[in-house]
Amino acid sequence: MLRSLSIQNFALIEQLQVSFDSGLITITGETGAGKSLLLGALGLLLGKRADINSVKDNTQKCFIEGVFDIKKYNLVSFFQQEELDYEDQTIIRREILPSGKSRAFVNDTPVTLQSLTSLGTRLIDIHSQHQTLEITTNDFQFEVLDALAGADREIESYKRGLQLLKEKKKEVKSLEASQEEFTKEYDYNAFLLKELEEAKLKVGELQELEEQYEQLNNIEEIQERLSGSLAIVSSEEIGVSDQLNTIKNNILKIESYSSPLKELSQRIQSLYIELDDIGETLLRELEKLEADPEQLEKTSQRLQLLNNLLVKHSVSKIEELMVLTEELREKVSKTESLTEDIELLKKEIYKTESKLDEVATKIHKKRNKALPQLVKELEEILKELGMANATFQASLELQEKYLSNGKEVLEFLFSANKGGAYGQLKKVASGGELSRIMIAIKSILSRYTQLPTIIFDEIDTGVSGEIAHKMADLMKDMSQKMQVFSITHLPQIAAKGQNHYKVYKEDVQNTTITQLKLLSREERIKEIAEMIGGKNISDSALTHAKSLLGS
Known part of the structure; x- marks a missing residue:
């Protein structure tokens, strides 16, 4: 999980150093206060390409550093593969020089952006609003299903076999051309x-x-x-x-x-x-x-x-x-x-295909067993999130063609209303519905996989009232097994955080800078009251804020 973050000379952030605990961490602030800057800095830390325009003072070096506790993530083999020194407390640093050149380090060892990105995906899952559309893709749906199916070993075996099959077919093609x-x-x-x-x-x-x-x-x-x-x-x-x-x-x-x-x-x-x-x-x-x-x-x-x-x-x-x-x-x-070689290779291809078929059948059986469970858990969570009539129709069909992760086509259809027609998620689900489906899926994934730290960036858009409470409860449950950040505009979610940070702007020596502050108990009450009733805080807003915080 992310233990600390240091930012220097990035956009409106002059200098920032903050520590984080485990559990649910909520971040609030007015629109334009700079919440997106935090995500931008984290994005750079996790491998996104640098832009000299994001540097506050282009005569000085931009510096972003994160300390991660990674002992639970089983990453030793990854570090060995990348020829990096493994540390339970791993430090990732990103620098943008005045020349525009960017450098990245893991435990003080220079790394490529490719390596940094690969490590970043294992540490933090940043989920912004536009990424909700991921759930409409077949690849993501398979990823969720496979988490429940527990077919990781078979899928890896299948992928290795598929790569071998492609190589052998390429070799046959080359030999036939030579022939x-x-x-x-x-x-x-x-x-x-x-x-x-x-x-x-x-x-x-x-x-x-x-x-x-x-x-x-x-x-x-x-x-x-x-x-x-x-x-x-x-x-x-x-x-x-x-x-x-x-x-x-x-x-x-x-x-x-x-x-x-x-x-x-x-x-x-x-x-x-x-x-x-x-x-x-x-x-x-x-x-x-x-x-x-x-x-x-x-x-x-x-x-x-x-x-x-x-x-x-x-x-x-x-x-x-x-x-x-x-x-x-x-x-x-x-x-x-050549003819003899080609025939021999074709026999090897046949054997490889036979083994692939066996593995694909095992994957299919595990997926078929897990699919009803996924549908059931999704529908149960969505009922809690105010979608009482939301239902799914899901089916797996084996194909002759070898696909990237098996030989199946997954059809995942959705209906939000009782008696409504089923259709593909991207065609029939609204933005608010997709957000709730996504957090339901992330909640399920947290039970079956060792997810990294997850950051929800305003996934609660379009949600209010009792549904906001339910969504906050889901995040709270997820935070029992992982570190969860929620950038939110909802007081119900902000109040659920074990720690609550506020992003704000202030003018210092004729310069506007962005700050991030860990709120005290009294400061949290005031912040949540403002989220409820605006700048002019009423007694009822304060009372409501205190009740949300459980006091």
């Missing part, structure tokens, strides 16, 4: 793959083939030049080898005469050995050579095949062709296996 696309290209891809696989590509093959082709294509010239070179090296008497041998022997005989000659002799010896090895290599290479027109043709054809594939696929290396082969193999394989 259609791949099928169009399948024949061409399969042809390209076969062509590349038959080529039996090897890394480095192109370079080897090019060398082999050059050798076979120029074998006569190679033989001729190798033979001539070998003759120069090894011819008797005039060959380089014989002549170098002569030089070697000559120097060998005089090498002992000096170190330079000995070094020269060693160099000639090394040269002679190298030349001898060159001669042997020339001979080996020459002996290996043999004209092979058939092999030359094969090599030429293989080179042409590989070069054609390189050009066809716009690549420059055999390795790139091999990568392309793998890609085509994957595409062809995927096309061939």
